[in-house]
Amino acid sequence: MAMRKYSEVDVFSPTAYLGNPLAVVHDAEGLASGQMQGFAKWTNLAETTFLMQPEDPAADYRVRIFSATQEFPFAGHPTLGSAFAWLKAGGVPKKKGRVIQECAAGLVEVRVEPQRLWFAAPPLTRYEPVAELLVQRIAEVLAIPRERIQDASWLVNGPEWIGVRLSSAQQVLALDPDPNALGTLAIGVAGPQEPGAGTQFEVRAFVGGDPVWEDPATGSLNAGLARWLADSGLAPERYIAAQGTAIGYQGRVHLRVEDGVVWVGGDVNSCVQGEVDL
Structure with missing residues (x-):
């Protein structure tokens, strides 16, 4: 000692x-x-x-x-x-x-x-669409209809995140998933904010197999989401993600893409x- x-x-x-x-x-x-x-x-x-x-x-x-x-x-x-x-x-x-x-x-x-x-x-070491059966399971974990999930992708850069995209920040904030159904999955959910909100996306991170259930602010997840959203044409080269709102935190993750590199x-x-x- x-x-x-x-x-x-x-x-x-x-x-x-x-x-x-x-x-x-x-x-x-x-x-x-x-x-x-x-x-x-x-x-x-x-x-x-x-x-x-x-x-x-x-x-x-x-x-x-x-x-x-x-x-x-x-x-x-x-x-x-x-x-x-x-x-x-x-x-x-x-x-x-x-x-x-x-x-x-x-x-x-x-x-x-x-x-x-x-x-x-x-760099992401696994970056590919999620199999449909797993997307269906994720919808069950998040307690939402399958059709509400617009897209899902593996975003592995150390932690084995699965990114899930919903249509709005309001849908992200309304999620009330069952932690007992999560198992060992690590799910990051993102939805666009309304214009004038001050941030461009609302993000939530649900982590299974660990004492942490919902993370208040997550750099690795947001790095993967920025890569995915930029490649999908859904995010500008610079934006701010809000996280932790639903659990009483004020996480603000700043993202920018420069010459193909994601900076967090x-x-x-x-x-x-x-x-x-x-």
């Missing part, structure tokens, strides 16, 4: 405590995978990250990302939150204005801008600073 620097940050909301919380353990060298997994279970947050010295000389730091039950090769809000916590703890990137994160999915670039951080989303941006707020004996 050793005292290690510890942070909790709030990601993807301009207002602290209305986004997605993340626990960050700094200087995590020497911790075994089982210790990391056990601590992530104890924090009871969607994800907990552990920062270490990089193995790739191009990276500024290395991160391992755990939910309460498993390790992820990549995840969105842990990427922005970890970069923010590393910088706040005194980390100095090799190149000004750009942090290079090493994770199990490879190197991820994070741009540091005055108002928010942005990460370059890794969000505000990050520092909430807890201290030490953990781990």
Whole structure:
């Protein structure tokens, strides 16, 4: 056991405590995978990250990302939150204005801008239509008629998201699915907002097989949705997605597509600073 620097940050909301919380353990060298997994279970947050010295000389730091039950090769809000916590703890990137994160999915670039951080989303490793039988099951999980689902696609970039498109933000907000029917699926639902709403899409993320049921703000899902919606001609090159509205949060995920790369941006707020004996 050793005292290690510890942070909790709030990601993807301009207002602290209305986004997605993340626990960050700094200087995590020497911790075994089982210790990391056990601590992530104890924090009871969607994800907990552990920062270490990089193995790739191009990276500024290395991160391992755990939910309460498993390790992820990549995840969105842990990427922005970890970069923010590393910088706040005194980390100095090799190149000004750009942090290079090493994770199990490879190197991820994070741009540091005055108002928010942005990460370059890794390519989708599975990006294809969802089989009709599974779409029918998803409709049952979401407790809606099958014909209300306009389209569905695999959007795998670490987490195995399935993107579902409905015709309006109102339909997304009205969803009242059964968490017991979700199983191990991870379903992200998007619908367009009315003009003048201030955001362009309403998003909800339902995650099975984990203590988290509905996620308040999700970078990996929104990265996949941005790729899919842009390729379908349904989203502009820059837009803002609202998420967490239905569960009392104020998630705001900023998306832009530049030269074929999806960039995901969000505000990050520092909430807890201290030490953990781990």
